[in-house]
Amino acid sequence: MTSPLQQKIKITGPSMVTANRTSDGIVIYRTAQQGWSASLSDAAVVRTSDEARALLAEANADDVGAVGAYIAPVELKDSGEIKPGNLRERIRSKGLTIDLLPA
Amino acid sequence: MYAYDELDRTLINERVSEFRDQVKRRLSGELTEDEFKMLRLQNGVYLQLHAYMFRVAIPYGTLSSKQLRTLAHVARRYDRGYGHFTTRQNIQYNWIKLSELPDALADLAEVGIHAMQTSGNNMRNVTSDQWAGVAPGEIEDPRIWSEILRQHTTLHPEFSFLPRKFKIAITASDHDRAAIKIHDIGLRLYRNAEGETGFEVLVGGGLGRTPFIAKTIKPFVSRRDILSYVEAILRVYNQYGRRDNIYKARIKILVHELGIEKFAAEVEEEWEHIRDSALTLEDSVIEEIRSRFSYPAYDKLPHMPEELKKTAHDPHFEAWRRNSVFTHKVQGYSIVTLSLKPVGGPPGDATADQMDAVADLADKYSFGEIRVGHEQNLVLPHVAKRDLPALWKALDKIGLATPNINLVSDIIACPGLDYCSLANARSIPIAQELTRRFANHETANMIGRLHINISGCINACGHHHVGHIGILGVEKNGEEFYQITIGGRADENAQMGTLIGPAVPYGDVADVIEDIVEAYLALRARPDELFVDTVKRLGVEPFRERVYATR
Numbered sequence: 001m002t003s004p005l006q007q008k009i010k011i012t013g014p015s016m017v018t019a020n021r022t023s024d025g026i027v028i029y030r031t032a033q034q035g036w037s038a039s040l041s042d043a044a045v046v047r048t049s050d051e052a053r054a055l056l057a058e059a060n061a062d063d064v065g066a067v068g069a070y071i072a073p074v075e076l077k078d079s080g081e082i083k084p085g086n087l088r089e090r091i092r093s094k095g096l097t098i099d100l101l102p103a
Numbered sequence: 104m105y106a107y108d109e110l111d112r113t114l115i116n117e118r119v120s121e122f123r124d125q126v127k128r129r130l131s132g133e134l135t136e137d138e139f140k141m142l143r144l145q146n147g148v149y150l151q152l153h154a155y156m157f158r159v160a161i162p163y164g165t166l167s168s169k170q171l172r173t174l175a176h177v178a179r180r181y182d183r184g185y186g187h188f189t190t191r192q193n194i195q196y197n198w199i200k201l202s203e204l205p206d207a208l209a210d211l212a213e214v215g216i217h218a219m220q221t222s223g224n225n226m227r228n229v230t231s232d233q234w235a236g237v238a239p240g241e242i243e244d245p246r247i248w249s250e251i252l253r254q255h256t257t258l259h260p261e262f263s264f265l266p267r268k269f270k271i272a273i274t275a276s277d278h279d280r281a282a283i284k285i286h287d288i289g290l291r292l293y294r295n296a297e298g299e300t301g302f303e304v305l306v307g308g309g310l311g312r313t314p315f316i317a318k319t320i321k322p323f324v325s326r327r328d329i330l331s332y333v334e335a336i337l338r339v340y341n342q343y344g345r346r347d348n349i350y351k352a353r354i355k356i357l358v359h360e361l362g363i364e365k366f367a368a369e370v371e372e373e374w375e376h377i378r379d380s381a382l383t384l385e386d387s388v389i390e391e392i393r394s395r396f397s398y399p400a401y402d403k404l405p406h407m408p409e410e411l412k413k414t415a416h417d418p419h420f421e422a423w424r425r426n427s428v429f430t431h432k433v434q435g436y437s438i439v440t441l442s443l444k445p446v447g448g449p450p451g452d453a454t455a456d457q458m459d460a461v462a463d464l465a466d467k468y469s470f471g472e473i474r475v476g477h478e479q480n481l482v483l484p485h486v487a488k489r490d491l492p493a494l495w496k497a498l499d500k501i502g503l504a505t506p507n508i509n510l511v512s513d514i515i516a517c518p519g520l521d522y523c524s525l526a527n528a529r530s531i532p533i534a535q536e537l538t539r540r541f542a543n544h545e546t547a548n549m550i551g552r553l554h555i556n557i558s559g560c561i562n563a564c565g566h567h568h569v570g571h572i573g574i575l576g577v578e579k580n581g582e583e584f585y586q587i588t589i590g591g592r593a594d595e596n597a598q599m600g601t602l603i604g605p606a607v608p609y610g611d612v613a614d615v616i617e618d619i620v621e622a623y624l625a626l627r628a629r630p631d632e633l634f635v636d637t638v639k640r641l642g643v644e645p646f647r648e649r650v651y652a653t654r
Binding site: 024 | 129130131132135136150151152153154155185198199200201202447448449452520521522529531532535581583
């Protein structure tokens, strides 16, 4: 079995590691302080594949706290604000794009 | 309604206790996610984009009012106040907490509901016609056979680790409302020339990335032999089905690769070993199951009661009655479909308040019984015609009297990228926009029967291949695009739709569908030629020309 540290991971831009919290399933982001936050603004941003691999390995080591960790792209604004890098992450970060009730 | 016996109740309660312990061990770290994943999947718990998703079984789509109130309670107490009825007669909750799941399961168990057979590589919820037991001309109630198969396969060790999930659907009517031809096994109950009741057995149907219409493997299997015959099919699948490639693991691939004749020969050989065994269904066994289904004590009622005559002048009531009320096998009664497709609403969703209200209406007007159809609507199966005006008023108040059953806005849609971790594109907002475009009832009525099915990925939970118009979301360079097929159908004449051309971007989908519908209106031979028949007569070319001429 391939060690997570040796898995082929290639990122093409700034990225973060995200998962779901084990107890309630909410979306969480790996922070630079080796913890998790429900806010994307707290996410650790990595810029190289080696950094991404290391951050993911650290996240996966927390099997009790988080489920299904993976690397996802982010967009960094000039202001330093972190934005989701694709539609899937926008939906995970901001919630449903739909009206729940007829409108 | 089917009444569970002590064995069923014990099994469900023990299952809750077992899962409670598993969840406790997962949350404490005693179980890793790798160890826990299969256990949670065997209890209907998936991980989706925003949270865990909890899928609860509604065997053969039948619910009591008490059970529906409990589904409402779970939505309100453990989720966000609504649930989503699926294309396989289940309900899904989208925001459930793992730590609260055992309590939710325990509450459901009190009314005989569970989440077994809703996920994992085992037998899934055996579905049936939502009009079972009340449809005119039906041979007999197909739910008896769904229940026999449910009991036999639940937690059966031989069928708990199949190469892939396995779905069976059963119908006992000429018109197939259960979509049996797109299931791993489809069973059609009928009476042969000798007057004996048995099943046409179809095998190898399915959608997903490799869609197939099921083929008849045996034209007639006596009802006493159906359990052994189905088991023989499962054994052959279990032995030869591929386990090395998830995309080639369904029985449809095995049937396709072996050919139906070779596959049938393998089944026959296996069947010879087990057909005269404990699997033979003696009449007493069948009657035992049948006896646990209760049926209403119908009154003798007139075909056209005064209450109905008095309300016939109301055009809104008449629009609803003509659209949503169907002929019952008993004079004086009707089958009523409740649309979960309001203009601008997510298809198949119902709020906890709506579920409670429907449960009350079922008690008042439908002998306490509700059905769920694969088209993601609800049904009150035993409504006295005299009660139709009062029922309509009550349904209208809670937003469940949209007269669009089988019309263009009665859209089947999967949860799509708004919820699902497998999805590539959104389904629900496409459906919502289409219901707004076709909100005018007169226009929708003039268009006639037209089924739109939307899936957010190739796994096809929205059954897009068999929609009269199918819409499949794909991703291209990070953007949502949609492939459009036309001419599919899921009934007794089931067939896959044909792709009309290149995928179109998210913002163009509703315009494209409007173009297709306008082309149909211009091309149909007569006002009563259905969309799907016009496509069959003319092919896709005129529609392709209309859609792509200016794109």
